[in-house]
Amino acid sequence: MPHPLLDSCLAKYLLFLRLPETGTGTYWQLREQGLDIETLLDGSPSALKSYLRPPAREAFSAFYSGSALTRRLEQDLAYIESQPDLHCLTFDDPRYPRLLREIPKPPPLLFVRGDHTCLNLPQVAIVGSRNPTPGGSENAERFARYLAQCGFAITSGLALGVDAAAHQGALNAGGKTIAVMGTGIDLIYPARHRGLAQAILDSGGVLVSEFPLGVSSLAANFPQRNRIISGLSGGTLVVEAAVQSGSLITASYALQHDREVFAIPGSIHNPLARGCHQLIRQGATLVETAEDIVDQLAGLISYKRQEASGSLRSLSLFRESAKEAAPPLVDAAEQALLDALGFDPLPLDLLAERTGADIGNLSAGLIALEIKGLVQQIGACYQRV
Template identity: 60%
Template sequence: MQNNLYHALVLHRLPHIGAATYSRLVELFGSPEAALSQPLLKLEKLINVETASAVRDFQAHQENSVAGQRALADLEWLSAQSNVHLIVISDSNYPDLLRQIAKAPPLLFVRGDIHLLSLPQIAVVGSRNPSSGGSENSHRFAEFLASNGFTITSGLALGVDAAAHQGALAAKGKTIAVMGTGLDLIYPSRHKLLAQQIIENGGALVSELPLCSSPNAANFPQRNRIISGLSYGVLVVEAAIQSGSLITAKTALLQNREVYAIPGSIHNPLARGCHQLIRQGATLVETGQDIVDQLHGILGYEREKLTKLLRKAEKKAELDHKSLDDLTAAEQLLIHAMGYDPVNIDDLVERTDIPVGSVAAQLIGLEIKGYVQQIGAGYQRV
């Protein structure tokens, strides 16, 4: 497996290898290792001159090549970290929804709970400089959606993104931050504490970019397709006409995702992007309940499919159901609050003081991970 990851990282590290080229090479030749072993005359029809030069360097010097050394450094960094994962698109842990999009990222660097990537998500996006009302709406909608069992996915940016992550945390829910940098670099730097809180509360940080990738402007529109690709729907809170959030919304439509927009004052330039989306067919929403009502069947619909998928992944990774070390504090509290006889949600709320919506969401996650099972109207430990 380590050798497979090494060649995947080498191919990922080559200059000008985007998701589409990476996937095309692997599809044509069967694996990253096979692609890197092809004669240059064959590869030159598929890659540009600079990429071909990097392949020539790797074929001649292997681990001593530039890409080879960087891939080895990546593996060394990954092995030294705790709670950090590298997921290849062919892995069973790779989220199904994301795999279905155009130009799906071939590799994902993840810090935190990789299982979260396959749970039902709503993306919340908007302006980096929102009005006070926009920030409040982002926090309020995210808090409500998280309390109703959805994971909140956003981009860790200033403004609406940060408020969305914080709203999910306020509900004791889970949130995912899709980054426009390498996983080892938090941007903006003022969000280091927020990133830490996301992980400590059972969330995840995700990046498709190589380690040490700086926050180049071109990275952020690219990462937007991942934000929408992971999610069942995208909520645009507040956005100007030229906002990058509209790119996310348009990408979501191409991915056959739901798009929601919050209307605002006709005098507010940050509402014009939302109004444009509504004119183009986005669903106007005034409360989080509007979204929950439309997507109410997703949590139940996905439970059986995700249970099978994630249990298979856990078995493959030889995870021990009986160990509680990998669970969040809230999940451990719920486990300790129930015995091996069925207990209903109301009793768990009373025993733990966790809000009912959060308890329901946590129980779905615990059931998927194989720690509890539903018996009638109650839950019990496995």
């Protein structure tokens, strides 16, 4: 008989990811054998002999008797229950970001604090050195600001240096930014970025982690974190990076995931330019302006729009009693933007005057509505459809 604590899919995922010598790799091995976590953990500890290693089986047996693992799961569930802005997305959850699903062995469970719908916005990852030159920090901020004004969410790792500048650039534009963490979602690393993390949430962005609650900033976590940064994004921009750096790991993942990689060249005398030069030699796109990135990723917005329209058409096929699919849901802010827009083409600057909103927020809102098929761009203008 299953343990009383294991009365939900989430509880089983939380327990599985805390068992010793299990994790993402074990999860996908089990799925390849046609097994799912819920069914597996409904069985007795002895029934797991063929599927889990001895330390995991022993920990699962102790869990039934009442152990530190039992208390930890109780604490996890209580914490999640107390956090209304915290969402736990399993791989099978329809809210799980679609682009991330496409990478090899994506995280079985994502902890997402904030507006989880941001994860399906068109994203550009911006990564680089933790100790950039002043020019590198300025480039990260300026590129992020421009891309956010164009409606892209900016994804990075909340680290010092280029990451922080990228997040701040998106915030300066009034846009959305996504911080992928190398710790549990309940810990902010580095601690000095607590204010930045709160600003990301206050602006409508999100914090994301695949690590269980309470996991600290272990060095091995960050390369693992980097595959999520690239997996969420249509393209990755490397601003400054040494040849041996985590940023190049992120770029390598992006290439493996068939995503675009962009690099800003620098002086041949700057050690932090060598990683970018190496990427360019390997086929990354050399960029001098943020417009170069927008031009290359313009199709991503079209893809997102078609994806949303295709999902709605598919829904209608399975609703025998419905003549057409239900209209997409919009929140209060999106509805206010639709009301202000009207059905006649309207330039962005006039829309800004009409709504009193800044260009960055308007662009992000219009992109979201365009993806839902409610708005279309005509030249430099937008109108309802």
